[in-house]
Amino acid sequence: MSQAKPSPDSAGPVVMLRDVRLTYGSHVVLDEIGFSVSRGETMCVLGGSGVGKSTILKLILHLEEPDSGHVEVLGHDLETSGRAEIFEARQRMGMVFQGSALFDSLPIFDNVGFPLFEHTDLPLEEIRRRVREALSFVDLDYRRVESLLPSELSGGMKKRVAIARAIVHRPEILLFDEPTSGLDPITTRTIDNLIVKLRRELHVSSIVVTHDTRSACRIANRIALLQSGRIIFIGTPAEMLASDDAYVREYLE
Amino acid sequence: MSSSRASPIRWLNEALKAAAYRVQSYFGLLRRVLASAVTRPFYWRDLAQQMDTIGVASLGIVALTGLFTGMVLALQSSVEMKQFGATIYIGRLVGASAVRELGPVLTALMVAGRAGSGMAAQLGSMRITEQIDALSTLGVDPVRKLVTPRFLAALIMLPVLTVIMDVIAVGGGMLIAVVKLDLTATMYLRSVYQSLAQTGFIFRYIPIDVFGGLVKPLVFGGIIALTSCYYGMNTRGGTEGVGRATTQAVVSSSILILASDYFLTQLLIALLIE
Numbered sequence: 001m002s003q004a005k006p007s008p009d010s011a012g013p014v015v016m017l018r019d020v021r022l023t024y025g026s027h028v029v030l031d032e033i034g035f036s037v038s039r040g041e042t043m044c045v046l047g048g049s050g051v052g053k054s055t056i057l058k059l060i061l062h063l064e065e066p067d068s069g070h071v072e073v074l075g076h077d078l079e080t081s082g083r084a085e086i087f088e089a090r091q092r093m094g095m096v097f098q099g100s101a102l103f104d105s106l107p108i109f110d111n112v113g114f115p116l117f118e119h120t121d122l123p124l125e126e127i128r129r130r131v132r133e134a135l136s137f138v139d140l141d142y143r144r145v146e147s148l149l150p151s152e153l154s155g156g157m158k159k160r161v162a163i164a165r166a167i168v169h170r171p172e173i174l175l176f177d178e179p180t181s182g183l184d185p186i187t188t189r190t191i192d193n194l195i196v197k198l199r200r201e202l203h204v205s206s207i208v209v210t211h212d213t214r215s216a217c218r219i220a221n222r223i224a225l226l227q228s229g230r231i232i233f234i235g236t237p238a239e240m241l242a243s244d245d246a247y248v249r250e251y252l253e
Numbered sequence: 254m255s256s257s258r259a260s261p262i263r264w265l266n267e268a269l270k271a272a273a274y275r276v277q278s279y280f281g282l283l284r285r286v287l288a289s290a291v292t293r294p295f296y297w298r299d300l301a302q303q304m305d306t307i308g309v310a311s312l313g314i315v316a317l318t319g320l321f322t323g324m325v326l327a328l329q330s331s332v333e334m335k336q337f338g339a340t341i342y343i344g345r346l347v348g349a350s351a352v353r354e355l356g357p358v359l360t361a362l363m364v365a366g367r368a369g370s371g372m373a374a375q376l377g378s379m380r381i382t383e384q385i386d387a388l389s390t391l392g393v394d395p396v397r398k399l400v401t402p403r404f405l406a407a408l409i410m411l412p413v414l415t416v417i418m419d420v421i422a423v424g425g426g427m428l429i430a431v432v433k434l435d436l437t438a439t440m441y442l443r444s445v446y447q448s449l450a451q452t453g454f455i456f457r458y459i460p461i462d463v464f465g466g467l468v469k470p471l472v473f474g475g476i477i478a479l480t481s482c483y484y485g486m487n488t489r490g491g492t493e494g495v496g497r498a499t500t501q502a503v504v505s506s507s508i509l510i511l512a513s514d515y516f517l518t519q520l521l522i523a524l525l526i527e
Contacts, residue, residue, distance in 0.1 A: 058386075061386075061389065061390050063386055063389060063390075083394075087392045087393075087394065088392070090389065090390055090391070090392045091391075091392035093390065094390075095386075095387070095390040097383045097386065097387060098383070099382055099383055101382060101383040101384050101386065101387035102384075102387075103384055103387070104378075104382070104384070114391060115391050115392070118391065118392065118393055119392060165391075175390075
């Protein structure tokens with residue numbers, strides 16, 4: 001699989017959050033969140049349940065809007081962008097949801113080909129070729145799965161189909177929400193390897209939200225650790241493992 | 254002391270704010286649907302699929318409702334009319350009732366119960382399984398892709414279903430008139446025509462009652478689709494939330510249909526008859 005040509009704004013970070021604050025009523029979900037992700041980098045966001053990890057992905061996709069601060073994606077400040085600009089930015093991203101979020105009324109072929117059917121005028125044969133290429137990339141036998149419905153697949157296969165759908169239109173940024181939750185250790189390892197393979201072969205930037213420390217250390221260039229809506233640590237996996245911070249140590253143990 | 258006095262006021266304030274927000278987002282959804290109905294891209298295949306789901310799949314239930322409504326109308330009115338030797342006017346009663354009121358309203362209520370609940374449940378399930386978020390992340394506007402085809406399909410199919418319901422209700426009445434009241438089909442149908450013609454014609458050939466009976470389902474179709482999609486798109490709280498959204502969609506659609514029927518009737522009388 002080849003990657004799309006980088007856009008002219010490829011010099012800076014592909015994703016940047018600055019002083020982001022988000023509240024639901026009186027509950028502070030995220031506070032003073034700031035980090036950036038470079039092209040080809042994998043950033044893992046670690047933290048316990050309910051600390052606002054998945055919300056960060058929603059902010060990057062502009063499914064949520066911050067109360068204050070800025071979210072910049074591929075050079076666009078989403079807070080000042082129009083609807084068309086946001087949809088255009090989303091087309092340059094791919095998202096893998098925690099529950100896979102495959103369209104349950106469509107067979108796998110239509111699920112994976114969905115972004116191509118929606119946004120391109122490619123002939124059916126080319127779409128078929130790209131769908132099969134994406135399914136093969138995630139180690140699925142397209143002959144066996146492309147006519148099946150999502151309900152006929154196992155959890156691990158659904159995750160891989162979701163990854164295939166996220167990469168079929170060759171995005172520049174991939175977002176993963178708990179990609180290994182609920183999976184057995186072997187399937188977890190398969191998904192981790194896929195994320196590493198995506199970075200190595202397609203040079204995409206990834207943000208992976210997870211609570212699995214072992215997975216994060218395997219796949220990440222850098223890790224951000226969240227506690228109560230704030231980033232309390234950001235650094236490489238080696239720096240995290242060597243950290244003296246009490247919460248980091250507690251989380252690792 | 255002051256806080257206990259203030260709390261009901263605060264509660265009322267919050268409740269009013271929440272209600273105002275819901276009304277605002279309901280009409281916000283309508284605005285987005287109307288805007289996406291006239292701008293590209295159009296989802297023709299989804300529109301055709303929804304016309305099938307809302308229209309063709311509802312034919313059976315609408316036909317049965319029409320048949321039995323017409324039969325009951327004829328049967329019930331015959332008891333009173335026999336006393337005055339006026340059974341010949343059964344057709345007038347069935348025709349006027351079915352075309353003016355019962356046809357549009359019962360069709361809309363049946364579609365709200367059958368297709369509206371389906372819309373709310375399907376969109377609700379898509380919401381809680383993040384499929385609607387997935388659409389957004391794939392650069393597709395969920396309102397344009399999911400709501401607009403349902404809205405347009407309901408606008409198109411409700412008048413068609415209503416005409417079918419009217420015809421079958423009149424047919425059901427005829428069955429009773431011929432079999433139980435010893436009227437001929439010609440006498441009955443002439444009576445139906447007289448009732449429809451008595452309020453006059455619009456565009457020269459269309460009886461005003463029939464025209465009114467086609468305007469109403471247009472509005473009812475919009476109400477059913479918009480209300481069901483609104484609750485479906487705003488589903489929260491897992492599978493229980495889907496059940497709640499479905500119930501709310503059917504109840505709210507039904508109430509809005511009945512309430513708007515009154516105002517539409519007033520408007521149509523003022524515009525077309527008076």
